[in-house]
Amino acid sequence: MLVPLTRQKFEELIPVIATGPQYAYYWGKFQEFLKRLLISVLVVVVVSLLGNFVLGEQLGWITFFLGVIGGLYWLWGPIYSASLRNVSYRRYPYSGFWRGEVLDVFVTEELIGEEQTVNNRGQLVIIENRERRLNIEVGDETGFTTQIQAPLKKTHKAIRPGQIAEMVVLSNQKDLGRIAKFTDIYLPDENLWVSDYPYLQRGFFVDVSRQLQYADDVPYPEEPKERTQRRKRSRRP
Known part of the structure; x- marks a missing residue:
């Protein structure tokens, strides 16, 4: 039928945005969490260096914003991955x-x-x-x-x-x-x-x-x- x-x-x-079970799926095991955490730390370091040597103090708010977003990648990464997977199905x-x-x-x-x-x-x-x-x-x-x-x-x-x-x-x-x-x-x-x-x-x-x-x-x-x-x-x- x-x-x-x-x-x-x-x-x-x-749905477009990840549900609770989908978020849990992409949260993964402890090793996967550590990988996301390492990426978050690297992003914060890169953004800090970029702000100090390229953007300067006048554009410090951009550095702060990018640092916060990148530093929280360990948290929002699973939402992003699950949402992309949902969108790949919703395109039909x-x-x-x-x-x-x-x-x-x-x-x-x-x-x-x-x-x-x-x-x-x-x-x-x-x-x-x-x-x-x-x-x-x-x-x-x-x-x-x-x-x-x-x-x-x-x-x-x-x-x-x-x-x-x-x-x-x-x-x-x-x-x-x-x-x-x-x-x-x-x-x-x-x-x-x-x-x-x-x-x-x-x-x-x-x-x-x-x-x-x-x-x-x-x-x-x-x-x-x-x-x-x-x-x-x-x-x-």
Whole structure:
């Protein structure tokens, strides 16, 4: 099932300014905070030198303003990063509410980064950082399928093939004939979200989901018979 969304509803679902969960996502771990803090300190130093040797006392207010903005980068940096990501999705002119089902779910171990260090012999050693991630494939009766990866959580144990799955899809075509992007996946039966980055205003999305659930002309999808055998091969997270 695919229901077009008005531009107003879409902009409520994905706001321009970062939400709380989006800010927390880009806040990151302690190491990422230290990187932003180091950038803030460097900016303050550069701005101070620029003010003393280039701008002079007459334009000291500019130095002060730039110093404050740069010194607080550690605080507003996550807002900026999340807002840029939101804007990259909001540039699509058309969107729709999609409802299908879980086709497959399994766990993989993915490489998420590398670190270089030196061992006791003075040799350079590359350490691979790997993370167990959930892979969930969803689809509908039209044959549309897509897959999303997300960090594995304990709550993901409740996910099973055949469960209803919902999300917002984005397109450059008015009839939504070709899907360009999609957002977080919501499983209403378990009240569970699956995503890496929280694109949606989740409370508002749940309201839209409930409105469509109880609409007489928008029933929940029936289980396709041809996918029964495929589900038996699914692996639990």
